[in-house]
Amino acid sequence: xxxxxxxxxxxxxxxxxxxxxxxxxxxxxxxxxxxxxxxxxxxxxxxxxxxxxxxxxxxxxxxxxxxxxxxxxxxxxxxxxxxxxxxxxxxxxxxxxxxxxxxxxxxxxxxxxxxxxxxxxxxxxxxxxxxxxxxxxxxxxxxxxxxxxxxxxxxxxxxxxxxxxxxxxxxxxxxxxxxxxxxxxxxxxxxxxxxxxxxxxxxxxxxxxxxxxxxxxxxxx
Ligand SMILES: C[S@@+](CC[C@H](N)C(=O)[O-])C[C@H]1O[C@@H](n2cnc3c(N)ncnc32)[C@H](O)[C@@H]1O
Numbered sequence: 001x002x003x004x005x006x007x008x009x010x011x012x013x014x015x016x017x018x019x020x021x022x023x024x025x026x027x028x029x030x031x032x033x034x035x036x037x038x039x040x041x042x043x044x045x046x047x048x049x050x051x052x053x054x055x056x057x058x059x060x061x062x063x064x065x066x067x068x069x070x071x072x073x074x075x076x077x078x079x080x081x082x083x084x085x086x087x088x089x090x091x092x093x094x095x096x097x098x099x100x101x102x103x104x105x106x107x108x109x110x111x112x113x114x115x116x117x118x119x120x121x122x123x124x125x126x127x128x129x130x131x132x133x134x135x136x137x138x139x140x141x142x143x144x145x146x147x148x149x150x151x152x153x154x155x156x157x158x159x160x161x162x163x164x165x166x167x168x169x170x171x172x173x174x175x176x177x178x179x180x181x182x183x184x185x186x187x188x189x190x191x192x193x194x195x196x197x198x199x200x201x202x203x204x205x206x207x208x209x210x211x212x213x214x215x216x217x218x219x220x221x
Contacts, residue, residue, distance in 0.1 A: 014207065018050065021208075025053045032111035033074055033104045041100055046076035047142060047168050050208035055140065058164065058214075059084035064137030065091065068158070070125045070151070071143030072096035075105030075118075081140065082114035092118040093136075095125045095143070129154050136160065142168040145184035148191040156200050159217045165201065167191070171211025 035043040047055070059067070059081060067085060072078050072094040081092045096102050102122045109118050121128060125143050129151060137160050141148055148167065159165060172181075172188040195203045195213055203215040 018208065022049045025049045030111065031074070031076065031079060031108040033108055035074065038074055038100070038104055041074075041098075041104075043073060043101070045210070046073060047080075047140075047212075048209040051168060051210075051212050052077065052080045054206070054208065054212065055080050055166065056084050058166070059090070059138070060087065062138065062164065063088050063090060064163070065089075066134065066136045067092045067138045067140070068136040068155075069094035069140040069142065070129075070147075070155075071141075072105045072120055073101050075108035075120070077140060077142060078105060078118050078120070079108055079112045079114060082109060082118035083112065086114060086117045090117070093121055094118060095121045095123065095128055097122070097124050126151065129158070132158065134158065135163075137163045138166065139163070140166045140168070145169060145172065145181075145187045145191075148187065149194055152191070152194055152198070156198070156217060161217055161219045163217045165213075165215040165217070167195070167213040167215070169210045170205055170213045171207060175210065 055077065067081055067090060069078055069081060069092065073096065078092060078094045085092055096105060099122065102120055105120050109115050109120070126147060135158050139155050139159060141155065155165060170188060170192055173185045173192065177185060192213070195201060195215055200218055201215040202218065203213050205211060205213045
């Protein structure tokens with residue numbers, strides 16, 4: 001047995017493994033707009049197929065009645081969350097601050113027949129969260145990376161006990177980012193450290209997509 005408790009020394013090319021696993025995932029919902037079609041918009045990457053598959057499985061298994069997403073973009077992950085939540089009557093709220101993306105997301109959600117399941121909220125998540133009383137059983141944090149840490153406790157407050165906080169892009173600290181995004185590595189490094197020691201959360205980090213952390217809110221908190 002190896003020092004970290006494994007029976008086999010795993011040696012594979014991580015990129016090749018992800019490409020292989022991506023070929024196993026079902027294609028996401030048919031969208032009216034893709035990032036490429038949104039010409040003139042600075043569109044940041046979506047969660048991608050691996051994290052989309054993880055979200056799909058988590059939502060179908062845990063059936064959260066109320067899901068909150070920070071960072072809608074053009075609605076790729078919102079369609080994934082909504083498609084799964086619609087199967088049992090769950091509801092999704094997703095917050096996006098850029099108006100053209102809000103419209104594209106609404107069009108994508110309508111193309112998927114999810115306009116009654118997913119509510120796109122326009123505005124700055126920092127202000128919207130401050131005025132939000134509702135609680136959620138699952139939160140996807142995929143908004144501005146510099147906002148992750150400042151919003152962490154507010155999101156934990158709004159999570160129900162045993163609820164899940166899913167945080168995308170947690171491997172930015174070890175990725176080669178474009179110069180315009182390099183400062184996000186430090187923001188995500190600080191965020192990961194805060195997750196690791198958070199008294200109200202237990203977290204696991206998965207090296208899929210750009211890295212995803214899954215945190216459960218402790219029942220007693
Ligand atoms: C990585 S993209 C989201 C991708 C999306 N979750 C998906 O997988 O399809 C991040 C989005 O967060 C939005 N955003 C950044 N800061 C925000 C804020 N303070 N309030 C609301 N949205 C914000 C950006 O405009 C951008 O569209």
